[in-house]
Amino acid sequence: PTANIGVVGLAVMGSNLARNLASREGNTVAVFNRSRSKTDELVAEHPEAGFVPAFSYEEFAASLQKPRTAIIMVKAGGPTDAVIDELMNVFEPGDIIIDGGNSLFTDTIRREKAVRERGFNFVGMGVSGGEEGALNGPSLMPGGPDEAWVTLGPILRSIAAVAEGEPCVTHIGHDGAGHFVKMVHNGIEYADMQLIAEAYDLIRRATGKTPAEIADIFAEWNRGELESYLIEITAEVLRQTDAATGKPLVDVILDQAGAKGTGAWTVQTALDLGVPVSGIAEATFARSLSSHPEQRAAASALPGPELSGGEVLAGEDAAAFIEQVRLALYASKIVAYSQGFDEIRAGAAQYGWNIDLGAVSKIWRGGCIIRAQFLNRIADAYAATPDLPVLLTAPYFVDALTRAQDSWRSIVALAAASGIPAPAFSSSLAYYDGLRAERLPAALIQGQRDFFGAHTYKRIDKEGTFHTLWSGDRTEVEVEDTH
Numbered sequence: 001p002t003a004n005i006g007v008v009g010l011a012v013m014g015s016n017l018a019r020n021l022a023s024r025e026g027n028t029v030a031v032f033n034r035s036r037s038k039t040d041e042l043v044a045e046h047p048e049a050g051f052v053p054a055f056s057y058e059e060f061a062a063s064l065q066k067p068r069t070a071i072i073m074v075k076a077g078g079p080t081d082a083v084i085d086e087l088m089n090v091f092e093p094g095d096i097i098i099d100g101g102n103s104l105f106t107d108t109i110r111r112e113k114a115v116r117e118r119g120f121n122f123v124g125m126g127v128s129g130g131e132e133g134a135l136n137g138p139s140l141m142p143g144g145p146d147e148a149w150v151t152l153g154p155i156l157r158s159i160a161a162v163a164e165g166e167p168c169v170t171h172i173g174h175d176g177a178g179h180f181v182k183m184v185h186n187g188i189e190y191a192d193m194q195l196i197a198e199a200y201d202l203i204r205r206a207t208g209k210t211p212a213e214i215a216d217i218f219a220e221w222n223r224g225e226l227e228s229y230l231i232e233i234t235a236e237v238l239r240q241t242d243a244a245t246g247k248p249l250v251d252v253i254l255d256q257a258g259a260k261g262t263g264a265w266t267v268q269t270a271l272d273l274g275v276p277v278s279g280i281a282e283a284t285f286a287r288s289l290s291s292h293p294e295q296r297a298a299a300s301a302l303p304g305p306e307l308s309g310g311e312v313l314a315g316e317d318a319a320a321f322i323e324q325v326r327l328a329l330y331a332s333k334i335v336a337y338s339q340g341f342d343e344i345r346a347g348a349a350q351y352g353w354n355i356d357l358g359a360v361s362k363i364w365r366g367g368c369i370i371r372a373q374f375l376n377r378i379a380d381a382y383a384a385t386p387d388l389p390v391l392l393t394a395p396y397f398v399d400a401l402t403r404a405q406d407s408w409r410s411i412v413a414l415a416a417a418s419g420i421p422a423p424a425f426s427s428s429l430a431y432y433d434g435l436r437a438e439r440l441p442a443a444l445i446q447g448q449r450d451f452f453g454a455h456t457y458k459r460i461d462k463e464g465t466f467h468t469l470w471s472g473d474r475t476e477v478e479v480e481d482t483h
């Protein structure tokens, strides 16, 4: 055996990850793909990598030093299960099987259990950054047992993206922790993208600026506190002209957003955990809304403010408005990240993972789509107060939210008054106001629940559980707490 690590699945992600591994000192990489052509191609195109090709699972196992370490990069779901089974047939107890695909964390928990029972180590690992990241340095979110991390840690540190001198990888926690954190990363990405899209839409409709002009605004924002990969590429996309029509590319792209499902997973999981990730949910639903052309056509004549045309802001008014949008975007972004970290905190509590939230924010600073300076502020917040109940109450964020207050409210009000849909901006503000409210109308909900279902309620002034005899004389009785 000559290879210290192997990759199974040589489509774009697997072959790029294999090349990344091969480029690091000390690694010899075994490669295998179900259909032979991909293996032949990869080996032929990259002689410099010194790959050890295998054409059967047996050959693949024979080419790996022990403990064998193999990263699976195939389609999530059934194909991943199939490859795990094949590897267990040819590997030996103690070997390490890593799933680097976009697997649902509950699948990872199930797989880890099954694989461990047969004596193997299983690591579910979130890989972020797409093709480019896989090749030049992804952000890596491995779960799995501590024992596997000993072998795997140095290899992963060598291929991960580097942010401010630190590799973007940390052992997230046991079994499904890595894929859980990767899932929430994607959910946050949905929210961040939707917020940016709303900011663009508000500026365009309210000021009449062209996409190229708005590109300049985003490029400018990218030099300040909003500095991030997503803001940077937004400027690039807005500046692009369509070769065929000469129009801004953004004006000829069909306005129906696709999704591969990780945003929906994040929201579904949050519902199960009882965590209000309203920004991520709105972002996911906004993509769904966009993708129903028949409903949009049927609704297009509904009454409301004129959505296009009309008077636009100009000069200093436009400049002031754009600054308000920037502040509202930053405040809404803080809410979205706070909600995402809240989901990770709740997931860790539910599944018994010991997740260092500050370390998570640090490994997202490089290699992945949401990479940003901003993540350092999150790391600082958790370093100062590890058991922060909710991220947006950290002093730095309180400052930012205080600064953004008035602008945030004006922008949401203007969006509503002008008929410009801004679901993520609006829901972030509603979440903020809900969280800080001294009293919530949840008291009324409890009253209604008690009325129709005798669901009982607690009182603010004494211990115990109570029910009002709504269909009787409406006196209150104390009842046994059944919860």
Ligand code: NDP
Pocket (backbone or CB within 6 Å): 009, 010, 011, 012, 013, 014, 033, 034, 035, 038, 073, 074, 075, 076, 078, 079, 080, 082, 083, 100, 101, 102, 103, 127, 128, 129, 130, 131
């Ligand atoms: P695909 O998801 O398109 O998967 C194709 C690969 O899966 C091929 O190597 C294919 O082999 C293999 N495969 C499919 N079914 C089986 C099976 N039953 N047994 C063995 N192999 C099988 O490839 P990608 O490179 O795009 O993605 C790989 C993984 O990485 C996925 O889980 C994806 O979600 C995840 N990922 C992708 C990112 C991206 O940007 N694309 C980003 C981060 C994660 P064959 O050639 O024989 O058909």
